[in-house]
Every structure is written in C-alpha cells, then in structure tokens.
Amino acid sequence: MLTSLLIKYPNATLQNHYPTQLAFEKIWFTNLNQDEFIGIDESDISQDEVELLKCLFTELDIKHNHLNDSLHAKEWFNYLYKKGPVPPHGEKEYRIIHFILNGRSDIQLMREAFLNLLPHHATLVLLDEQKGLIIEERNNFILDEEQLESISHVIETDFYMSMAIFIGQFQRINKDFIRSFQYECEMFYYAESSYSSPYIQSVATVLPSLLLKYLPGEWKEQVFGTISQIFEEDTELIHTVKAFLENQSNISQTAKKLFMHRNSVQYRIDKFIEKTSIDIKSFQGALLAYLALLAFESDNLHKK
Template sequence: MLLDKLKDYFGENFVTNEKHNTNNHHYYWFKTPDNEVIGFPKDKIRHNELDLLNIFLKPIDDKITYSPQTEEEKKWASLLFTDADVELPNQTSFRFIYFLLKEELQERDTFNEAIKSLFPGKTLILWETETTGVFIDFEPKTTDMLDNFFESIVDTVISDFFVEIFLYLGSSNITTDDARTTYQWEKGSFRTIQKQVKKQVYKGEEELPFLLFDEATRDTLLKLRDQTLQRVVDDRDLIQSIKVYLDCNMNVSLAAKKLYLHRNTLQYRVDKFIEKTGIDIRHFRSAVSVYIALLIEKNIH
C-alpha cells in the first residue's frame, strides 16, 4: 500500500490531513491516487525527495486559496483550520457535515449557492481543499425532519455537477467551545470509516463500530465473526433476515414488511437463528454482538 511505503521511508516526516490541514504552509501537500491528502514538512524534505514525490503524487498548489468570503466564515475557518484564538457567540445545536468530492469542481460558487438553497435553515460552507470541506448546519433539528434529505443532496450534486459526493454527518449537540476538537475527530473518523465501507451518506453515530474495526487485527475480527455466525454464515436468506430484524430494532412486524415476508415466516427465522447459534437476539446485549458480527461479515473481506 502506497501510504505504508511512504511511512516506512519518511517516518515522522509525513502527516495526513486527518490531523492537519492544507492551510498550514509549513508543509508540502499532495494527493494520493486514492484521493488522500498527505503532507511533508518543508524544512525536512530534500530537493531530490520532493522531485520524487512530485512524480508519484499530485501536488496541491499552496497558492490556491479557498478563502471564506464573509466575516463569519473567516472566524469559523480560523477556529477549525488554524490554532488561532477565535471568539464566536456560544451556541448549541449545530452540526458539521463533512463532504468529499470525487474530483475537483470548477463551479464552486454555483455549488455553494445550490447547497445553501437545499438546507431549510442557516448553513455555512467552508472549503479545506479543492475536493473537501464542511457544511455547518445551524438548524439540525429542522434538517432532520426532512425525509432522505442528505440523499437528495447527493442526487442533486451528481445530476447538476456530474461529480460524486460523499457526506459524513457529525454530532448535532456540539458547542463552539468544543468545535475545533470535534471537527478534527469527526474528520479523521470520516477518513477512517470510508476506507472500510463505501456509501454516499455516513451517519456518524451509526458508523462508530468501524472505528473499532480499524484498531483490531483482521484475525481478531474474523474470529469474532466466526464465534458468532459460524453455524449460519452460509444461509444467506437467514443472515439477511436477521440483519433487517436488528435494523428494525427487533420489531418483527416492521422487519417482515420490509422483507416482504409473512410475520410468522420471519419469526420462524429468528427462532431458527437462536436455535442454531445459541444466541438469543431478542435481548439487547446479544443483539449488539450479533449486529457487530454482521457488520464484519458484510464489510471485512
């Protein structure tokens, strides 16, 4: 893997955009073929090494700016992207929504206007690189009342701008006091989780198990999966039925409707799973263990 080889060669003289940002001009910034942003400190990289990096990686021009326009945007950018002390009115109930575009967008102003027009309340848009940034949603409770709202943003960007976009929804109960640390942690979580599971919209609280997966070895994950699912793993209909059952909060009627099954048929499959595995998924703690095992089965290959 390219990142592993770079780490082996450069060691500590190598950072990722998860913990730093490209507004830090003490680094040479590059983008890998996998669209990951990485940086090398200018005072520790030799000219021949820089020439080599320019061949294999795409340089990010530090002359390109993604400058915020309004005073409020400038304050938020300073708070999130730098170490500067910034005073903002203390407020709660805002949320960071991190975005990643698959390729550079030429019509950034049009994109900003389109996104803001979709949100029901006040929203700021800050760009960190030419393909990444954050929406700040100041009325998340109102936004969450709209069905499939973030999926509609993805569809709009694809249809109007012909580029794929990926979204990560952060916590909706942060304050300005912990905004900077929350921003860095959630941004890093987005990058980590996206390496493991591919989809357009990531809901932060639902994706947390993948952070644990990243810390565990492959052998540990496979053992956990086998310990739980070994006797049923080849019964794909049963596995799918149990996953939907757990997704529906163990509500048999709702899950049966989603699976287009008679309620009694699904109840039979739940009983069959319990009998074969010895794990009673009607109880919360057991259901959590099985749900994590199902996530491993689906996403760890």
C-alpha cells in the same frame, strides 16, 4: 523578526493571529511558531523578494479562502484548520457535517447550489473542489437525514456526482471542540475508505465498526467465530438478521424491507437464535449479533 519587515514594507499588515480575511492582493507569511503573520501588498514586492522571503518564512496557502467568499466561512475554516480565533458563537451549540463528492465541477456553480439548498442557520465551508463542511447551528429546524438525502439527490441530479455525508455531534464551542472535530474527521475518513457506495453516516453508525478495527484478531475469532461460520453456511441469513437489527427488531418492518412474508422472517430469526443461542430480540443479544455482522462484512469485503 517579521516586525523588521515593516521597515521594508511599511504598508504591510502585521498581526498575531491567522488572517480571517485574506485579500487577493496580499501575500501572507508567518514565522516558525505561527504566532506572527504579515501580509504584503503584491504591488510592493517583487517576485525575487517573494522567493527570498519563502526561504526565511512560511507562505500561507490562501486557496481555501478563495473557495469561501463569506466572512463567516473563512472564520470557521481558519478556526478549524489554522488555529485562528473562535468565530462569534454566543452560547449556542454547533455540529459539523462533512461531505465529499466523487467528482469535480465548477466550484462557483457548486457553491451556489449548496447555498440555495442549505437553511440560513447553516454555513458552507469548502475545502477543495470535492470536499467541504456544513457548520450547523442548533435550533428548532436542524437538518435531518431525509433532508440531507434530498440535498444529496439534487447535487447528484444537477452535477452527476454522488455524495458521501458524515454527521457530527452537536456541542458547545470550548477547548475540546477542535479535538472532537479531529476525531470526527478520522471517523469520516475511515467510513469513506470502508464503504464503496454513497452513504449518510454518523458517529453512531461508524463507531462500532471503527472499534472492531482495533479489536485483536484472536478476540474476533473467539467471540464471533461461531456466528461467522453460520453466516458462511447460510448467506440469506445475513441479510435477514441485518435487516431485523436495522429495523429495531420489528418483524413486520423487516418483512416489508425484504419483500418477504412475515412468517418467513420469523422462521429465519428463530433459526439464527437456535443455531447461535443468542437471543437477538434482546438488546444485549442484538448488540453482539450486530458486532459479529460488522466483523463478518469487514473480513469478507475483499471477496465482493
């Protein structure tokens, strides 16, 4: 049916994929199946005709393409969100780093700041004035957590806004790429709603607490009940055990992190093992204690 519009608008652009370059001077419409797209020059159509076509077809929102001025960024946005064609990629692997800012700023200044901070192999895709993606191509100099923290610090210093970051996994662009991206979006939004302070998270850090969210309450009570009761009775033990697990079960590193004497840390760890009969120095014991800790923190988050 869109083809018939060419009779009325002979200068229009008709294609069967989501437009990769949306010009400001064109108004785009698509059909119900989104398998045909037509772009009509603003100079060729009246406002009444636009309103009529909006009743018959879906007008495309080009806001995001205004936010992204590079062709590569538009291609990635259209691929991830609009069922557009796959961006040129060769056989390389890519990962997607999600971020969200806790405020709004001048979008042009924000874009320039990011482009100056990001390496050449990374593509910035803005979703709105607060959210965006960093598409990173795998090479020998990928962004590590320390570099992302540095970027976050610069943004916070220059724009007075904190930044939450979620690091996706590297993978080849294939039929499963979009689905994996959608799962990572869900994990990011879960982390965003679960952590009150700025953070850098990843699949590895978010997945355990996300799995616990869907664990039945009676299972939590049965498996973690004893440990939760011990944490209730001794709140200092929570911080020690958490720091111990996050520092690869290393007593010296834990003591340095907590500004405690090594013997004091050792005493508390031994105390926890004695009370729970869980050897958190072993991998299996550490995993169980870590899940119990996450469950306890989640259940008591509203009390803080």
